[in-house]
Amino acid sequence: MTVFSATSLRSRRSRTGTHLVPFAVGGAFAAGAIALVAYLLWPTWGVGGASAPDKLPVSIGGTLFNVPTAAIRMKIQRHSGPQERIDVDFLYPSLEPPGAPKRVTADTVEEAMQPVDRIFLSIAAHHDALSPEQRVGTIYPRYLDQAATMPLDGLTMRMFRAETPYGSEDLYSSTDPALTARCTRDASTPGMCLSERRVDGADLTFRFPRSWLSQWREVAEAMDRLTTQLRGPRA
Template sequence: MAITDIQAAAHPKQRRPRRKKRPRGLLWLPIAIFTAGVIGAVFWVTYLLWPRWPAADMALDAPALPVTVNGVTFNIPPAAIRNKVQRKPGRQERVDLVFLWPSLTPPDPAGKTGPSAMPGTIDRVFLTVAAYGNSLPPLERFNTIYQRYLASSIETTPAGLTLRPFQDGSPYQGEDILYNDRNPARFMVRCTRDARGGATGQCLLERRIEEVDITVRFPRPWLSDWTAVGDGVDRLIAQLAGSRR
């Protein structure tokens, strides 16, 4: 009898250890995850690059659109919205508008404009409607921030507004604050000065409605009739905001 046969007879229960088989499912799991990721990426890129029909442009003579900015709803004529991408109803971060002055109507879609009834060459007033963010109300900003940078000189314009220039070297260098001394909250603007090259100075008038700031921009020469400007701006905002004004 061979030696191996004798050893096998002496130890009948001994067997060679068997290798443990790895579950086949674990081998396929990483491959399946990788394949799914590749397929998903292909579908996403295909979706982004797939040609689409452009959305139909909003007609400029369409009825006013209900646009909500920071929870406040405004009714805005499409022709008054300056940026094409903003000509849609619903929620928006901000809206940039333009109206003819002094009619307070949107510009003619055909581009026709009438003569301006105000001094200066510009017959349009520009508005930006946006969430106020962290900015202070206009009068509080005047009392707490602007005061730090104002020069000591104080003048009175022929139209009766108080004029205070900003100091040279300040963040507002080259600008002036003009306001109704009896009621600054009623009318207060920050204006650039006319440039030597002939560029007309521009003024910013701000109004706050609930959670929204409305910034109005117009030429500085209009301040010769600032009462009409203030009344017109309030009338225009009331027209946009409805019963809130």
């Protein structure tokens, strides 16, 4: 009786193990299939998300500009669509967007105080305000000293009178190539120049170091090139 019971038990266990083999094989295949699907569907983007586009179409004063994203100085302005104003800068003379700004510490502050190597540009809707050409032709002459310096390499300089709103500035002008720039004089900080032009519904205000006037033709051509690049080909 005992022998028969033990034999029967071993027989049942053998049959049970045999029946479990197909389930084990099927489970392994199912697990493999699930792993494969999970691998194929798993997100592939990095932690930082998708990278920003190289250029953004921005409408200012109803005028379309294609602006390099890396050139936009303030994060809040880094979006496409209508904007009231946008501030950008470009390395000179390459006119490439600058790289990411370096973090300045107490140990590197002297190293960070390097000469300005870029052109700054603000583009703003003018809302039919007085144009740059009108200011040069009708407003500035009221405050200029009557004497004008002789042209230096084709560039004429006139001083503003001391008691005027522009008393610490000089006006530079030329016709070939065209350039008009209002420049502060060198003092505790180097002088800077401001040159404006109107493009449809927007005014472009360029700023650059006064010292660059020694190569003013190249600077004037650089501003022309930037204007063309930002506006793109026109029909």
